[in-house]
Amino acid sequence: MNSIKNIEVVYSPALLPFYQLNNKIVVVIDILRATTSICVAFNTGVNKILPVASPEECALFKDFDFLCAAERNAEKIPGFDMGNSPFEFQNPLLKDRNIAFTTTNGTKAIKMCKELGAEKIVIGSFLNLAYLSNWLKNQHLDVVLLCAGWKNKVNLEDTLFAGAVVDMLEGHLIATCDSGLMAQQLFKTNAHQLILLVRKSSHAQRFKLLNHHTDDVAFCLQLNTTPVLPILSGEYIINHIQ
Amino acid sequence: MNSIKNIEVVYSPALLPFYQLNNKIVVVIDILRATTSICVAFNTGVNKILPVASPEECALFKDFDFLCAAERNAEKIPGFDMGNSPFEFQNPLLKDRNIAFTTTNGTKAIKMCKELGAEKIVIGSFLNLAYLSNWLKNQHLDVVLLCAGWKNKVNLEDTLFAGAVVDMLEGHLIATCDSGLMAQQLFKTNAHQLILLVRKSSHAQRFKLLNHHTDDVAFCLQLNTTPVLPILSGEYIINHIQ
Numbered sequence: 426m427n428s429i430k431n432i433e434v435v436y437s438p439a440l441l442p443f444y445q446l447n448n449k450i451v452v453v454i455d456i457l458r459a460t461t462s463i464c465v466a467f468n469t470g471v472n473k474i475l476p477v478a479s480p481e482e483c484a485l486f487k488d489f490d491f492l493c494a495a496e497r498n499a500e501k502i503p504g505f506d507m508g509n510s511p512f513e514f515q516n517p518l519l520k521d522r523n524i525a526f527t528t529t530n531g532t533k534a535i536k537m538c539k540e541l542g543a544e545k546i547v548i549g550s551f552l553n554l555a556y557l558s559n560w561l562k563n564q565h566l567d568v569v570l571l572c573a574g575w576k577n578k579v580n581l582e583d584t585l586f587a588g589a590v591v592d593m594l595e596g597h598l599i600a601t602c603d604s605g606l607m608a609q610q611l612f613k614t615n616a617h618q619l620i621l622l623v624r625k626s627s628h629a630q631r632f633k634l635l636n637h638h639t640d641d642v643a644f645c646l647q648l649n650t651t652p653v654l655p656i657l658s659g660e661y662i663i664n665h666i667q
Numbered sequence: 668m669n670s671i672k673n674i675e676v677v678y679s680p681a682l683l684p685f686y687q688l689n690n691k692i693v694v695v696i697d698i699l700r701a702t703t704s705i706c707v708a709f710n711t712g713v714n715k716i717l718p719v720a721s722p723e724e725c726a727l728f729k730d731f732d733f734l735c736a737a738e739r740n741a742e743k744i745p746g747f748d749m750g751n752s753p754f755e756f757q758n759p760l761l762k763d764r765n766i767a768f769t770t771t772n773g774t775k776a777i778k779m780c781k782e783l784g785a786e787k788i789v790i791g792s793f794l795n796l797a798y799l800s801n802w803l804k805n806q807h808l809d810v811v812l813l814c815a816g817w818k819n820k821v822n823l824e825d826t827l828f829a830g831a832v833v834d835m836l837e838g839h840l841i842a843t844c845d846s847g848l849m850a851q852q853l854f855k856t857n858a859h860q861l862i863l864l865v866r867k868s869s870h871a872q873r874f875k876l877l878n879h880h881t882d883d884v885a886f887c888l889q890l891n892t893t894p895v896l897p898i899l900s901g902e903y904i905i906n907h908i909q
Contacts (some may be wrong), residue, residue, distance in 0.1 A: 436678060436679075436821055437678075437682060439681055439682055439685065440679060440681055440682070440819065440820065440821070442841065443681065443818065443819045443820055507908075541708070575845075576685065577682065577685045578682065578685055578749065578844065578845075578846070579678055579682070579844075579846045579849070580845045580847060581845040581848060581849060584845075584849060601827075601868050601869065602821075602869060603817075603821060603822045603823040603868050603870075604820070604821045605819075606823060606867060607823060607826060607849075607853060610853065610856065610857075611849060611853065614852065614856050615852075625848060626845050626848075627843065627844060627845050628845075
């Protein structure tokens with residue numbers, strides 16, 4: 426029997442304990458910028474990515490021939506190979522390499538899903554929206570979309586993306602929770618002006634204050650440029666070959 | 668100096684610990700139905716309301732000539748004078764009486780704000796939207812809008828109301844957080860069809876399953892029918908005379 430699967434949206438990692446994750450697929454969403462950068466990395470040909478909790482832990486992996494990427498408060502930590510800008514993950518020298526990665530929100534959210542017993546944990550961004558959505562349609566499990574947010578607060582860009590996924594899956598999965606309904610409506614109302622809206626977000630304002638030199642907002646809102654499906658396998662994120 | 672005040676929206680009591688409440692006014696929002704019922708009660712002429720944590724504690728106040736109202740999971744608890752339907756609080760016999768009140772989400776949220784050190788705690792619903800908003804404009808404190816939600820999950824009707832308040836206060840208070848921006852947009856997009864939208868909410872579906880006899884959804888979405896400002900004073904909620 427092919428019963429209708431359910432899709433839920435969780436607006437902050439702090440709300441995750443109120444959801445049941447067993448036998449569910451969790452999509453981790455950190456549009457600005459961890460999950461976008463992870464999609465770019467696999468599109469570049471990275472072998473595997475190890476999400477780690479702290480910069481200190483991340484640095485240890487230098488000795489094992491990992492590249493080490495670390496970001497806190499939207500800035501690259503000095504001494505690491507990379508920060509968290511997706512542009513850094515386009516470098517062809519990354520092909521076949523392993524990366525240890527720690528960020529303010531995204532990598533923590535991934536580890537939390539694992540601890541709470543999710544069946545599968547995958548990575549979503551606007552860059553793999555269609556590829557991810559098609560894969561989710563063909564799975565036989567309920568889906569939880571987890572917005573990584575900003576230090577446990579709700580953010581705009583992750584919610585918009587969750588709404589985009591709910592919208593893509595309409596007719597295949599049903600959003601019974603209010604958070605799914607709200608996210609979908611937010612996305613549909615703004616589909617024609619995503620960049621304009623996200624430039625108003627608190628995280629985009631943070632980039633502005635930090636005087637970032639690349640336009641990460643526009644980059645992270647590109648649609649379907651990386652046909653990859655990053656999935657957690659043991660401790661590592663790998664690219665799932667469909 | 669009259670600096671621009673800030674307004675933040677908190678989508679669930681579980682997110683409240685990530686906000687600073689000192690020197691702020693918190694508006695507690697539980698549209699379906701606790702904060703609506705509280706507005707109705709004061710409009711009927713109730714003297715004061717004591718929010719309590721548990722039905723057991725609530726029942727104790729019968730001995731002190733309180734009327735006792737208790738709801739859990741959208742149903743009145745048997746043996747109490749009232750549940751949580753706003754229709755019950757229109758009874759003229761309530762005039763000048765004191766009420767002890769416990770509900771699934773709303774009264775818990777009120778107590779939490781107090782514990783976290785909010786300067787002032789007031790009650791919001793569509794029924795006192797304009798009256799509340801005008802009062803907030805004339806205060807000299809930042810504002811936090813707290814959605815009581817459903818068992819720590821985000822809900823539609825509380826978020827819609829938060830968006831309505833952000834919208835009413837535009838030009839007077841500024842929403843710097845993404846949650847305020849999102850709530851305002853949700854409200855503006857749906858201002859013409861609030862009842863229709865809220866009938867799709869998970870809580871409205873819950874009422875349907877319970878076969879409620881009154882149309883609480885339509886009642887709770889009435890605009891500006893009760894010119895009252897319920898405010899916490901010590902342990903009690905009273906009607907603040909402006």
